[in-house]
Amino acid sequence: MEIEVLVVPGCPHRQLVEERLRLALDDAGLDVTGFTTRVVADQGEAERCGLTGSPTILIDGCDPFAEPGTTPSHACRMYRTPHGLAGAPEAEQLRQALAAAAEDGGRL
Template sequence: MRDLDVELLWWEGCPSTERALAAVREALAEAGMEGVPVRTPEIRTDDDARDAGFVGSPTILIDGVDLVPAAAEEQIGLSCRVYRRRDGRVSPIPDPDDLREALQSAAERAEVTK
């Protein structure tokens, strides 16, 4: 199986980067993928945001795909991202179940394409 490409895009203006990174690492560990590296490129400028399709910090990409695809009303730019959890609450990080499911799905795709 090839390694997954996991990225956490962040902007310094949002305080949830460390929480999001911890959640990603926890989900990887729960899935038995502790060795998968998590890249953490910083989005510093509006140009960076535009080039990355960045709709807010943190944005988690798995094999280049946003963990939670952006809603049509979300604007590209330097901002803090808000996620809706499965229980309806809003959060600065994704729902842990969404994270686990996205990792599992990506791992299954990687297994098929090896």
């Protein structure tokens, strides 16, 4: 499983999403699975790599939180969580996305 976090320079939610992703990986029994974080410099790069707002989490190249009709954007992103809108998914939402990816062999 390849996991990449895409962020814009200075993303205020980078640390939060990295902490929650690490917690979700550990909780899912994937404690040896790592992830990379890539800083996306501009709109052109956002379009090439699939950044639909910062932070974007890609699991095997797919965004498990993608909403239909969302286009690449070099801007901040908000996530729907059980507690309202937030700058990153809850750890449980991430754990569920990881479990679904593992069941599907990484195909979301």
